[in-house]
Amino acid sequence: MVTTTKKFTLEEYLAYDDGTDTQYELVDGELVKMPPEATKNGQIAVYLLSQFLKLIPSYLIRCKDIEIVVTDHPARVRFPDLVILTAESFAAICDAKRCTITQNMPSPALVIEVVSPGKTNEDRDYRYKRSEYALRGIPEYWIIDPIKEQVTFLRLVNGLYEETVFRGNDDIASATFPDLKLTVSQVLTAREV
Amino acid sequence: MVTTTKKFTLEEYLAYDDGTDTQYELVDGELIEMPPEADKNNLIATYLVSEFFKLIPFYLIRHKCTEIVVTGNRPCVRLPDLIILTEELFAAIRYGKRGTITQDMPSPALVVEVVSPGKVNQDRDYRYKRTEYAAREIPEYWIIDPVQEKVTVLTLIDGIYEESVFQEDNSITSASFPQLKLTALQVLAAGGV
Numbered sequence: 434m435v436t437t438t439k440k441f442t443l444e445e446y447l448a449y450d451d452g453t454d455t456q457y458e459l460v461d462g463e464l465v466k467m468p469p470e471a472t473k474n475g476q477i478a479v480y481l482l483s484q485f486l487k488l489i490p491s492y493l494i495r496c497k498d499i500e501i502v503v504t505d506h507p508a509r510v511r512f513p514d515l516v517i518l519t520a521e522s523f524a525a526i527c528d529a530k531r532c533t534i535t536q537n538m539p540s541p542a543l544v545i546e547v548v549s550p551g552k553t554n555e556d557r558d559y560r561y562k563r564s565e566y567a568l569r570g571i572p573e574y575w576i577i578d579p580i581k582e583q584v585t586f587l588r589l590v591n592g593l594y595e596e597t598v599f600r601g602n603d604d605i606a607s608a609t610f611p612d613l614k615l616t617v618s619q620v621l622t623a624r625e626v
Numbered sequence: 627m628v629t630t631t632k633k634f635t636l637e638e639y640l641a642y643d644d645g646t647d648t649q650y651e652l653v654d655g656e657l658i659e660m661p662p663e664a665d666k667n668n669l670i671a672t673y674l675v676s677e678f679f680k681l682i683p684f685y686l687i688r689h690k691c692t693e694i695v696v697t698g699n700r701p702c703v704r705l706p707d708l709i710i711l712t713e714e715l716f717a718a719i720r721y722g723k724r725g726t727i728t729q730d731m732p733s734p735a736l737v738v739e740v741v742s743p744g745k746v747n748q749d750r751d752y753r754y755k756r757t758e759y760a761a762r763e764i765p766e767y768w769i770i771d772p773v774q775e776k777v778t779v780l781t782l783i784d785g786i787y788e789e790s791v792f793q794e795d796n797s798i799t800s801a802s803f804p805q806l807k808l809t810a811l812q813v814l815a816a817g818g819v
Contacts, residue, residue, distance in 0.1 A: 503698070503761075504697075504698070504729070504761065505697070505729060506728075506729030506730045507729075536697075536698075536699050537699070538699075540699060556784040556785065557785075559786075560783075560784045560785040560786040561784065561785030561786070562785075563785070563786055564757060564760040564761045564785050564786050565761055565785075567757040567761070568696075568698035568699075568757050568758060568760075568761035569698050569699050570698060570699050570700075590753070591749040591753045591754065592749065592753040592754030592755075592756075592757050592758075593752070593753035593754070593756055593757050594757075
């Protein structure tokens with residue numbers, strides 16, 4: 434038996450609905466299924482959501498319900514854990530049928546990924562997405578890693594991300610959200626301490 | 627007087643001809659004129675061409691004549707100093723009207739840039755293009771820097787570039803061209819003939 438993997442164009446993918454609730458990313462035209470994450474990772478994402486709600490209006494916050502087109506050819510669409518929109522990117526997306534940040538829309542202010550275990554997942558968040566989000570012009574990208582117990586904070590400076598790694602009781606110092614008072618431990622344990 | 631800068635779409639840019647011999651790059655939809663470089667930089671690029679002639683067929687070598695589309699969220703086209711094509715890419719580009727590596731074509735094997743002085747030029751080669759060429763999945767990118775007297779070789783590993791820096795009589799090691807025997811000094815000194 435020969436199995437062929439269907440290659441999607443970006444347009445085909447954006448019109449795709451297999452009738453299930455499965456979440457996919459599109460990588461070089463191929464559907465990559467995003468399995469449900471570990472409970473802890475989900476908790477971290479929701480905890481961050483709760484902290485951002487203290488600072489910014491809820492309509493600028495997207496938790497696992499928005500996708501970002503990073504390149505057209507090859508067709509590549511990512512599905513981040515948390516996205517903070519700017520007022521401009523909200524204005525571009527608010528009336529869209531599908532919650533997709535397309536290539537012609539302004540960039541969001543911040544994207545956050547919580548890393549799942551294993552080399553494939555680590556490479557996706559630390560390597561591939563780092564290149565893709567920089568190209569997409571996303572000014573800040575946080576990688577929350579419960580296994581390495583660290584938060585990697587990437588800030589776009591003249592086209593390339595500059596990296597700062599925070600651990601333990603370090604405060605997460607965000608240029609975009611200076612009012613956010615959070616330590617790495619708080620984020621990784623996903624509770625107020 | 628208000629001057630507005632025309633924003634080009636990729637299609638408009640690829641059909642653009644202002645009747646002059648001016649070379650441009652397209653950055654975020656804007657034409658950026660590429661003035662002739664210092665002759666020192668020209669010599670370095672030509673010296674590298676002469677070394678690659680010893681190793682690979684001439685038709686895979688492109689010297690300041692082939693551009694590459696690296697669009698993220700806004701139209702962006704770069705004109706590298708040197709591009710080494712793969713046979714697959716040559717097959718894709720050989721009958722094109724314009725020497726443009728479009729997004730649907732395979733990646734070249736190697737891109738080389740010789741850095742011009744000044745922060746704008748340095749940022750372009752070390753930062754913006756580093757992100758763009760990684761996202762375009764170009765397996766190797768060399769940055770030849772006559773001012774800082776070093777050669778940076780970037781090798782794409784799982785979606786992001788790993789960096790090696792060569793100076794003085796260090797041999798440049800290339801994963802794509804292991805048979806190339808060149809020291810950093812040989813390359814940099816080519817500008818001082």
